Each structure stands twice: as C-alpha cells, then as structure tokens.
Amino acid sequence: MKRPTEHAPAERVPSEVLNAQITSLQGNAVLQGAVQHAPEHIALLNPQRQIVYTNASYLAMAKNQGSDEVYGTRFGDHMGCIHAGSGEDACGTTEACQTCGAVNAVLTSLDGKVAMQRCTLPLKAEQDPLHLIIFTIPVHMDDSTYILAAFVDDNKVIEHPHTLAEHAFAVQRLAARIEES
Numbered sequence: 523m524k525r526p527t528e529h530a531p532a533e534r535v536p537s538e539v540l541n542a543q544i545t546s547l548q549g550n551a552v553l554q555g556a557v558q559h560a561p562e563h564i565a566l567l568n569p570q571r572q573i574v575y576t577n578a579s580y581l582a583m584a585k586n587q588g589s590d591e592v593y594g595t596r597f598g599d600h601m602g603c604i605h606a607g608s609g610e611d612a613c614g615t616t617e618a619c620q621t622c623g624a625v626n627a628v629l630t631s632l633d634g635k636v637a638m639q640r641c642t643l644p645l646k647a648e649q650d651p652l653h654l655i656i657f658t659i660p661v662h663m664d665d666s667t668y669i670l671a672a673f674v675d676d677n678k679v680i681e682h683p684h685t686l687a688e689h690a691f692a693v694q695r696l697a698a699r700i701e702e703s
Contacts, residue, residue, distance in 0.1 A: 562693065564672050597643075602649070627671070637659075
C-alpha cells in the first residue's frame with residue numbers, strides 16, 4: 523500500500539506530557555474565565571496539534587458529532603473526518619490535508635502568525651460535512667506555546683457577514699486575556 527504524502531508531522535507527545543498539559547490548563551482559572559462561556563467553539567492545541575483544553579461550546583459540538591474522546595486527539599480525528607485515520611494516517615498528515623483550512627491555519631499559527639481559514643470537514647458515516655471558519659492565534663502560557671483555535675459555523679457567518687469581524691476581534695481579545703495570566 524502506498525504511503526500518503528505527509529503534510530504535517532504525525533508526532534504526538536507522550537501520554538505523561540499530554541496529561542500534564544491537560545491538568546495544568548484545566549487548573550488555570552484565568553483560562554477558564556476567559557474562554558468557558560465564549561460563543562465560539564474554543565480549543566487549545568499543543569505544538570503537536572493535539573487538543574489539550576476546550577470550552578463548553580466545543581465539547582457540545584464534539585458530542586453532537588458522536589465523539590466522547592476529545593483530549594489528546596486532533597480536530598479531524600475526533601470529529602470523524604474521512605481523511606483522518608489512525609496510526610500513521612492521522613489528522614493533518616495525508617495528501618488530502620494539504621488543502622484543509624483547519625490544518626493550514628494551525629500550521630500558520632505554529633509559525634507564530636494569526637490565521638483565519640474556511641474549512642469543509644467531510645465526515646464519515648454519510649453525515650453532512652461541517653462548514654466552519656477557524657481562527658488560530660499562538661498564545662504563551664506556563665513557558666509553553668499553544669494554539670488558540672476558535673471555530674464558528676460558516677453557514678451562520680454567510681447569513682450574517684458582519685459577525686466575521688466580531689468573531690475575529692473576540693478571539694484576539696481572548697488570546698490577550700490568556701497571555702496576561
């Protein structure tokens with residue numbers, strides 16, 4: 523079987539490191555206060571693009587997709603993207619991922635830049651694809667860099683285009699509040 527072209531690194535942190543990141547972030551009162559009630563679906567990603575923190579809105583979205591496993595996964599892994607597999611073919615690593623707005627926004631922020639991309643996530647089990655806009659921004663906490671990723675429903679933004687700027691501004695404010703901690 524031909525190995526797909528690797529788009530982004532497949533490496534993940536060891537479970538001890540991952541658990542320490544998750545525990546540290548869940549104990550951060552400033553982070554919780556800043557993002558827990560935000561209307562955007564918020565996830566904090568480690569440099570290996572694994573989810574280490576989410577807000578209630580994100581968890582509700584994930585549960586609606588039928589996924590219980592969130593922490594330690596990548597966005598496409600737990601949301602059921604048809605291009606995400608297991609093992610070597612994890613979210614972000616396949617040739618199809620080269621055009622994924624979510625992966626490319628996160629990679630841009632790993633390079634230290636703010637990004638906004640549209641993303642159509644084709645789902646398994648004959649579900650309708652998710653049409654999202656993702657905003658990403660690097661944040662520095664506890665001597666580490668994380669990626670703040672905020673997802674909004676693209677269909678709602680199309681209906682109300684003025685909200686795009688509002689969401690972008692809100693994500694920048696959240697990032698600033700987090701870094702102040």
